[in-house]
Amino acid sequence: MKTIDVCLTPELIHLYTLKDRTVVIVDILRATSCMVTAFAHGAHRIVPFANQEECRMMKSRGYITSGERDGKKVEGFDKGNSPFEYMGPEITGKKIAFTTTNGTLAIEKSKLAKEVIIGSFLNLSSILKYILFSQNNILIVCAGWKGKVNLEDTLFAGALVEKLKNHIEPDCDAPLAAQHLYNQAKNNMVEFLKESSHVKRLNRLNIQKDIEFCLTLDQYNVIPRLINNELVC
Amino acid sequence: MKTIDVCLTPELIHLYTLKDRTVVIVDILRATSCMVTAFAHGAHRIVPFANQEECRMMKSRGYITSGERDGKKVEGFDKGNSPFEYMGPEITGKKIAFTTTNGTLAIEKSKLAKEVIIGSFLNLSSILKYILFSQNNILIVCAGWKGKVNLEDTLFAGALVEKLKNHIEPDCDAPLAAQHLYNQAKNNMVEFLKESSHVKRLNRLNIQKDIEFCLTLDQYNVIPRLINNELVC
Secondary structure, X not given: XXXXXXXXXXXXXXXXXXXXXXXXXXXOOOHHHHHHHHHHOOOOEXXXXXXXXXXXXXXXXXXXEEEEEOOEEOOOOOEOOOHHHHOXXXXXXXXXXXXXXXXXXXXXXXXXXXXXXXXXXHHHHHHHHHHHHOOOEEEEEEOOEOOEOOHHHHHHHHHHHHHOOOOOEEOOHXXXXXXXXXXXXXXXXXXXXXXXXXXXXXXXXXXXXXHHHHOOOOOOOOOOEEEOOEEEO | OOEEEEEOOHHHHHHOOOOOEEEEEEOOOOHHHHHHHHHHOOOXXXXXXXXXXXXXXXXXXXXXXXXXXXXXXXXXXXXXXXHHHHOOHHHOOOEEEEEOOOHHXXXXXXXXXXXXXXXXXXXXXXXXXXXXXXXXXXXXXXOOEOOEOOHHHHHHHHHHHHXXXXXXXEOOHHHXXXXXXXXXXXXXXXXXXXXXXXHHHHHHOOOHHHHHHHOOOOOOXXXXXXXXXXXXX
């Protein structure tokens, strides 16, 4: 049977074998939710940058510059980190240069994997189907918050482990912990996450609407993949 | 209000400030459970070693040599890693040199803390009382398994967070995750942990009795502390 494991933060990635695995990157609030939304609205490609200044330089090459630091839009960038910014017709056919506090770093650190795909609750069922038919073992890499574990990415990992439990075996305790947490939270994730540090942080930025949207299941059926350091769909 | 945080594995310790904190080290299966048991039976001091050969050399200085690698007693050592080995009269007044796969490494990595104490379910209430009356912020350092997160140490962290919730504020998401897991598990931890990777590993070594004992609350009221690189009580 295939196995599934969960890397709860990119700081632990050195403990996992990447080269034979499909890695699912998740940064629910809000990088991977934005990426999935952008592709669902026709974005041509997204180039992730861990470095903010490298990202900024892509403007002169015709890219939309996007991203945040500490939850706020980077000054001078075209777009921030709200999925609602990636729904307009101006996204269709465009190339986007994207940098965020945690999500793009998680992608950067996962580059040696056999395959990297982008997950969020918005494309959960598509990711599930893709994993089921893949031959590879699976590693979910949670973006976390500045190296620490966060609840919302862990819940997404837990949703995958729970829904795949009859088909894929957990590799260690992290997938079991995530699965238990998801089962506790699944009937009302918004409520479950109210006390979480990142949700509190984002609430101070007044983006409750974003949080609720990012916790909505199956809005889109896209599966962004990393090919030659660019996300395509 | 004081804060409480949880470092889910020693691999993440660089993300935490140690110098103003009381650190509680936990390695439920079985290092800290053994240490607490040994002090409850009159051990004079325990010197933790991350390195197995340094530990072995203490034999010639009159120490009992103790410890395991991968769950099994180190060849040539006096004692292994079962709490039942630390209950006899031969423990009273003795100095013990102790090395384990994860627990002693967690102690080594926490040495810069203001204060280091040793926790287990066996001395849970004593630890709770001690923390309540301490002036310091609290960090629970879970020993985990070879760098990865494990469920049993996370449950202990969650027990502390849950029982202190009216007095100490969680610092981040890891304490909240641990608290949720503990609340799910608390009525039957043995059953909850049956699927955990470490429990499965230990079951292959046929030590169900050890596991059940290590998950028993409040057998002892000792609080081992690290003073000048030695545990005393």
